[in-house]
Amino acid sequence: MTVEYRQFPASVTPQGPDPDTSRWMRAAFDGFLVNHPDPGEAQRIASSWQAEGRTLHAFYDPRETPNGFLGNDVPVATMATFTAGLHGGGDADIPCLLVADVTVRTTHRGQGLMRRLMDRVLAEASRQGVPLAALHAAHPALYERFGFAPATRSASIEVDCARFALKVQPPGLVHEADPGIVALFDGQLSASGRARHLGALQPHRVPTDAVSRRATAERGSRCLVHVDASGQVDGMMTFVFRGWTPDAQVIDVLSESWCTTDARAALWQTVTSTGIATTVRARDTALDEPLQWMLQDRSAMRVTAVTDGLSLRILDTAKALEGRGYCCPPASVALEVVDALDTVAGRWRITVNDGRATLRATCEPPEVQLHAVDMAAVFLGATRVNTLADAGRVTGSPSALATLTMVMSASSDPLSTLHF
């Protein structure tokens, strides 16, 4: 099939998305079989894409179509990319290409269009020296063939309000705030040292995170803000009440952001003490969740689901591993990474000292052999190297596997709450 490739920046005018962006948006929404946004929503989405600096990639089928059919100016395949920094525990965030809205029109599927788009954007990012790519995979098996593996996991939790009681009363005050000014508080929290999980993403073009987007996307959302003894905002939570049902009255936490443990504890105390909700639920919490250990009765909180989070693709082995932080004692292992990209594949010696790694290409026989997709799975420490060895995916001597397991381990659970 002959198709034409085009890429352009997402763009918005005072009247709405520009014509190319509007048709691209239509194709992407059709690809996911979701309703087209109304004009106000389309304007909001396109403005956010433009602010993030999204590049929209598309294939067009140039064949003429009869009147009343979708025109040949509407893409038959879509993919969006933009850049962010990934917190890998090192001194600086690791540059990362974010990939979103991967769709191919139903009538054009199974003909390699997605593969052509993916190969193109990954090869281009690798050429530009970007060490990582990331996406949210609805179909992990689909993305594994492109070298992506889930690199974070997150828990969904449910808290029984009647049994929520903190062990220690936190200082400071909680206020209700207008959810419309969430972005303002978000900026203040970033400036005053918001707690960041390993795996957190910060888009390069917009100094914001999931907080403002999720908070403003939900109708009826509410906002709580914590201020410390000096009056400084040091925590924020947005939530929505799901209404009355005969069995339970549920609040869903939409977002949380905090600089101190006290702020987080106080926000949870407030959201669980409305006197109306019986249950508070939250997604995107760490598997090893500290909140549970703050409670007098840890069974007041239970994990209802564990899901894969962010999927990563290594695009440059040396840059990616040198950008990450390490919490192990000095160690050194010779690796062989198997991959189609020559910035990834090869024999490397990784040497870790004082929390940092250096990689040099080597000719020596590898002590551990693994594919790039497995390197992505262990990159943030969510999966152990030894787990993949037990699955028959990574090979090496027991001592070398143990050393690499220790090298790649993380001091806390990686978690990524930015949905893009």
Ligand SMILES: CC(C)(COP(=O)(O)OP(=O)(O)OC[C@H]1O[C@@H](n2cnc3c(N)ncnc32)[C@H](O)[C@@H]1OP(=O)(O)O)[C@@H](O)C(=O)NCCC(=O)NCCS
């Ligand atoms: C998923 C989707 C983008 C695939 O597009 P496509 O053009 O048909 O895919 P391709 O023909 O390029 O296939 C690429 C490869 O993925 C495989 N593949 C395609 N769809 C797959 C799926 N749902 N699960 C697993 N593998 C899949 C193909 O076999 C092919 O493998 P190969 O190149 O190794 O032979 C398309 O089906 C779609 O738009 N689905 C709805 C939207 C969606 O789910 N997007 C992904 C969101 S994470």
